[in-house]
Amino acid sequence: MTQPTLTARPGPEGIELTAAGAWTVEHAGNLDGLIDRTVRASPSGQPLSIDMKSVTALDTYGAWLIERLVRAREEGHGAAHVDGLPERYRALYDEIRTTEREGPAGPPPGASLVGYVTRLGRATAGLFRELTDFAQMLGAIVMSLARAVANPRSFRFTPTMSHLDRVGWQAVPIMLLITFLIGAIIAQQGFFHFRKFGADAYVVDMVGILVLREIGVLIIAIMMAGRSGSAYTAELGSMKMREEIDALRTMGRDPVDVLILPRIVALVIALPILTFMGSMAALYGGGLVAWLYAGMSPAIYIERLREAISLTHFQVGMIKAPFMALVIGVVACAQGLAVKGSAESLGRETTASVVKSIFLVIVLDGLFAVFFASVDM
């Protein structure tokens, strides 16, 4: 492939340009500059003729560059024409001549001040929309639940069991492991620091109350948001992308009944059970540390635990669990249905689902703390 050239010389009827070599995509970058230089060096206002006889290869890039030159000249009130184009390139050049009469579209509005204000406005409006989305999803789920209660046979029992298997049963090992470790760590830190002022015995109180009231349910809920909430969002989102949800709707089935209610019910059943198991694992981990690290015999640990904790503490933790499950499920499903066509949007909504549900779980925990304080629990 020979390098393309473009030479200019003044002729009797204006400037004569002679093109040679391969005017192809490989040389497009060079050609772009070459044409600019040649044209700038020649006086404007004179007619231009381009001799293409010696061009050895031409593709759409070369053809476009010539056409661009001709058009630029014509816009500047100068004549320009192409001579001696080899016959085999005629059709290609004619094809290019008909294209692109309107110029490429500008880039989407971005960095300007108006762009920033637009985005700020969109984000604010989006916040309200998300709020209404959440409320709508909650309402739709309640309606769906009401329909299921009124007509139990319409409830989808088999998918619920399958989801329960995934979000509940299959989550047991990891949940037990994590809560066990958290319990052990709290106990170890407690013994290490409380020992300095001889308060070893109260470590058991701390572990018991903390685990049953707060840590057990929080850790499990956060793990659920990351493990199952994200899966719900990704599943529903990709179903949305592939128009599966629309298909369901056209068959007269409400996606909330078919896809969402079974998922939420599974989550609401699984989270309290896992919270109970997780709390037990954390207490076990604390006991193990008390025995092996602090030398407190298991019998004393259990005895102290019996004195320190009451059924109330246990209830406080367990009452919170289903509500947290509901929040996680509603957020995950609402985000899933908010997915638009692109893969990027699926990723964005999945991230948003996890972040939002963890945030809301913690906010809910705070609200419950206020509530339980005012009812003396």
Add this chain to the structure above:
Amino acid sequence: MTSDKAIDVRDLVVGFGPRTVLNRVTFDVRRGEVFGFVGGSGSGKSVLLRTIIGLIPRRSGAIEVLGTRLDSATREQRRGIERRWGVLFQQGALFSSLTVLQNVQFPMIEYLDLPQRLMDEMAAVKLDMVGLGKADHNKMPSELSGGMTKRVALARALALDPELVFLDEPTSGLDPISAGDFDALIKTLQETLGLTVFMITHDLESLHAICDRVGALADGRVVAEGTIESMLDCDHPWVRSYFRGRRATALSSRFANTEA
């Protein structure tokens, strides 16, 4: 390099698990021709295409594309070959997070060092060639209809003026007028750029209108290869019913009339 074959496939065997999809497939595509591949749904046409472009491993056999055996090629050679072909996937396979214009520019950015202005213009030229105007440049793929997706995908496949294009059912899902335009466009490009086209299609009209030669895939092998006229003389039952069915004879008589 001087070989006059753009694609040369010898005794290709491809299978998944216990199932053999392609059994000793042999054919070649000459440079500068439009080669149409037909076969029933599920006969392995797409598998063949994906094997040629290296997405599916083969069990045995040899594939040579643009004079290079891809399996023994170095990374650099392979990249060089990939730069010289364009692929239109059946579903378009547009990058969903890029706009239409960015999708067409993507290969230019990856392989060429061009000023942004020229890339914008070339992408606009390519989109214009496939019949898409300025209004569509900043759309996202999720906002496009099926036919528009095909067009953008073709524009992307042609972005680098390739020597060889692979088209997987380019006209399926298009209305007959658009399909005809699409065929005409492929033919124009093939004539002007000396493009070699390897096309999988069900569209009898495309086969008649633009394919120089046709291959038929049935039972995991190429049962017929040649011009569309020679297909009519083939006595393989599938080929017979495909080319001599009611729709096919209606079409071929129409083409015979227009040519006469």
